[in-house]
Amino acid sequence: MIPVGIVASSVASATPPSAPFLFGTKLLDANSESQSVHDIGWTIPANNGSAITSYNIEYSPDNGNWGLYYNAGLTNSASLGADIGGEYYIRVRAVNAIGQGAPSNSYYVSA
Numbered sequence: 001m002i003p004v005g006i007v008a009s010s011v012a013s014a015t016p017p018s019a020p021f022l023f024g025t026k027l028l029d030a031n032s033e034s035q036s037v038h039d040i041g042w043t044i045p046a047n048n049g050s051a052i053t054s055y056n057i058e059y060s061p062d063n064g065n066w067g068l069y070y071n072a073g074l075t076n077s078a079s080l081g082a083d084i085g086g087e088y089y090i091r092v093r094a095v096n097a098i099g100q101g102a103p104s105n106s107y108y109v110s111a
Helices: none
Strands: 023-029 035-042 052-060 065-072 077-083 089-097 107-110
Touching: 023 089, 023 107, 035 107, 065 077, 077 107
Parallel strands: none
Antiparallel strands: 023 035, 035 077, 052 065, 052 089, 089 107
């Protein structure tokens, strides 16, 4: 029996999304001898009680210091380029109304 004045709730509190899994393929850019293209995609993670509103793609030159590269909206794929000599890492985070979720695995982008 629930005491008077206490409201029972079976609704769990929402939390940030789980981490997506990131994968990619390196392609040769047919229009350039000095650039490659990487098609990437990621799994749609658990939203943990609040709908996913966007995905943030993050960039790192050393796989350790991360910053926002761009917001990919609700798509779960992107194409990235790298100039000859250009190398960097990317990862993805899902975002919901509660906040940004855990990062995906990182993916190495090179020319």
